[in-house]
Amino acid sequence: MTDIKFTIDDNSNALKFQQLVDAILDAISRDQLKAGEMLPSVNQIMKESNLSRDTVFKAYAELKKRGIVESVPNRGYFVTKKITKVFLFLDTFKAYKEVLYGSFLKHLPKNIGVDLHFHHYNINMFEKIVLESLGKYSKYVIMSFDHVKIPEILQKIPADQLLIIDWKIHSKENQSVVYQDFGKPVYNCLKSNLEKIRQYNEFIFYYPEFTYHSKDSIVYFRKFCEDFSIKHSVIFEEDQFRIKKGALYFLVSDRTLAGLLDQCAEKGYEPGREVGVISYNETPMKKYVKNGISVISTDFELMGQKAAEFVTTGSFINFEVPTTLKLRSSL
Known part of the structure; x- marks a missing residue:
């Protein structure tokens, strides 16, 4: 049987039985307790950690339910597997x-x-x-x-x-x-939809100052537009983000996507008709918003x-x- 001791913080917001569960899991994950080893007895933990019998039994019952420990009649509790x-x-x-x-x-x-x-x-x-x-x-x-x-x-x-x-x-x-990769795949995604992009008068990338999105996307956006002679611009300031009829917008923030949809509602524009939108990062709702938002995203x-x-x-x-x-x- 191991001589490991568990410290319980009386001032913690966590319940004492949960602290004991976490302490035992931590000891197993660090190999201080190994598969097949016996856990300290209920009486030993009660004495050393100043816990009630019910608290220790509740912690052991939780570990047993998870399959981490098993009880052997007249012997005690044993670690069944490494976590x-x-x-x-x-x-x-x-x-x-x-x-x-x-x-x-x-x-x-x-x-x-x-x-x-x-x-x-x-x-x-x-x-x-x-x-x-x-x-x-x-x-x-x-x-x-x-x-x-x-x-x-x-x-x-x-x-x-x-x-x-x-x-x-x-x-x-x-x-x-x-x-x-935030760079070359963006270029390739845009290239594969070149004809749809050409339907718009201008391609605008809005990179707001609050985002941490990789600037590689800006580099390859510009390269795509220059390689295929697409009129384009990159804007960074919120006051520059005033949507224009006939423009296609590339947005890397869901906050700016919401802003664009607000402006569409104010002007009576329908995304995909008066203005185009490509958003970055798939979310479960984008397939449903406004009949679907086109998305460049990793999996x-x-x-x-x-x-x-x-x-x-x-x-x-x-x-x-x-x-x-x-x-x-x-x-």
Whole structure:
């Protein structure tokens, strides 16, 4: 029987039985408790952690229900399987991130726990949360962003435990990545719909100052327009975003998509007729809004599946998730 001790925080908002469940799961994920080992007795935990008998029994019952431990009459409780605890660090929780998260969970075995965090592109929060997480998880799945401090922070995580998802920026050759390319696939998606794009008088890319979308999309948007002699512009200021009849708009923010639809309602324009719209990132609702919004998007379902594959196999991965244009009535 292990001599491990569990600390319970009386001032925590978490229920004591849940703290004990989490502490045992954490000990298993760190190999402090191994499959086949006996857990401390109910009486031992009651004494060392100052818990009631009911609290300990409730925690053990929860672990037994999950299949993590089993009870043997007249002997005690034993660890039945190794569990893995995963640190999932996303930027923000938008609709398409929900698709990614749902796919990630769906493709993980039941004995793998996931702690979800968000950094909101705040480098101080990013660093603080990563540093506090070190050594507590067996795998780290992190959505990176463009900041000079990111490589130094990510280097603190062992390469075999780290997966960078969505944006490949700042990744090293020895670090696993499951990513989308924001550049050349955009060019290819536009090229494959050249004739539809030519129906409009002008092609306008609105890149608002609040977005963190990769500027590679701007580079390849301009290249496409120049290669095929498409009249175009890139606007950055909100006061420049006044829709024009006969123009096609490329939008990388759902907030700006809502703004365009508001302007359409005010002017009586129908997307796909008086103005065209291509939005970035698929969400479940875009196929229904205004008879369908055309979307350039990576496959977030597949991205979540590949991230789960890294967690379950532990194998190095370098995978580019395809980006496609889903043609709907707004183009």
